[in-house]
Amino acid sequence: xxxxxxxxxxxxxxxxxxxxxxxxxxxxxxxxxxxxxxxxxxxxxxxxxxxxxxxxxxxxxxxxxxxxxxxxxxxxxxxxxxxxxxxxxxxxxxxxxxxxxxxxxxxxxxxxxxxxxxxxxxxxxxxxxxxxxxxxxxxxxxxxxxxxxxxxxxxxxxxxxxxxxxxxxxxxxxxxxxxxxxxxxxxxxxxxxxxxxxxxxxxxxxxxxxxxxxxxxxxxxxxxxxxxxxxxxxxxxxxxxxxxxxxxxxxxxxxxxxxxxxxxxxxxxx
Numbered sequence: 001x002x003x004x005x006x007x008x009x010x011x012x013x014x015x016x017x018x019x020x021x022x023x024x025x026x027x028x029x030x031x032x033x034x035x036x037x038x039x040x041x042x043x044x045x046x047x048x049x050x051x052x053x054x055x056x057x058x059x060x061x062x063x064x065x066x067x068x069x070x071x072x073x074x075x076x077x078x079x080x081x082x083x084x085x086x087x088x089x090x091x092x093x094x095x096x097x098x099x100x101x102x103x104x105x106x107x108x109x110x111x112x113x114x115x116x117x118x119x120x121x122x123x124x125x126x127x128x129x130x131x132x133x134x135x136x137x138x139x140x141x142x143x144x145x146x147x148x149x150x151x152x153x154x155x156x157x158x159x160x161x162x163x164x165x166x167x168x169x170x171x172x173x174x175x176x177x178x179x180x181x182x183x184x185x186x187x188x189x190x191x192x193x194x195x196x197x198x199x200x201x202x203x204x205x206x207x208x209x210x211x212x213x214x215x216x217x218x219x220x221x222x223x224x225x226x227x228x229x230x231x232x233x234x235x236x237x238x239x240x241x242x243x244x245x246x247x248x249x250x251x252x253x254x255x256x257x258x259x260x261x262x263x264x265x266x267x268x269x270x
Contacts (some may be wrong), residue, residue: 011226043098092115109172136184142163
């Protein structure tokens with residue numbers, strides 16, 4: 001029987017990289033349309049560039065272009081070049097902008113989705129979307145969660161700006177759908193390292209008979225026939241693991257119900 005290995009998102013961020021992003025989160029202040037206009041101009045101008053060099057080509061106020069380039073940096077599409085305020089493309093950003101110049105938005109959307117799903121900076125946002133899959137949420141709830149992570153309290157206008165930017169970006173990346181003013185996450189658990197395997201791909205570690213006990217290491221572990229679960233010993237990882245198990249339970253119940261209904265229908269016809 002296959003074993004189930006459960007890892008939370010944070011468990012996949014390694015050592016120093018994990019420490020670097022502690023307490024950080026994206027705070028976009030421009031929607032995807034403004035970001036795309038700025039990247040288009042940047043691609044034509046040939047980086048490195050500053051907002052002062054391209055704002056006329058973009059046709060927007062310099063401050064607006066500066067916010068768009070900063071947001072593109074939050075997205076992982078640009079990075080500072082030598083000094084603050086001067087930008088160059090990341091490798092993903094160059095590919096994104098090349099497709100953008102050809103008006104191939106489907107490819108742009110796919111690149112952005114992949115970048116956000118794998119970005120340590122966006123792990124908190126992705127975690128929020130994952131635990132709220134298929135549940136309509138006020139996008140302000142997401143922004144309040146980001147404020148908490150950053151240790152900030154934004155003004156109403158700033159919160160509205162960041163909210164609108166998040167909605168625009170996440171919808172373009174096909175990570176959410178908009179329904180009656182609320183965001184509905186479209187993320188599946190398969191995006192997050194929840195995967196069936198035939199054998200563990202890690203070194204065996206001591207385990208206890210009861211799943212409620214610990215190993216004395218930095219993880220909680222549970223092992224029974226057909227199941228192996230390992231969870232980092234911190235509140236966020238435990239909460240995320242609980243949500244993942246609940247999600248699997250709901251999906252299994254739905255799948256079982258569908259099979260039962262199909263069998264009943266077939267029996268009735270016969």
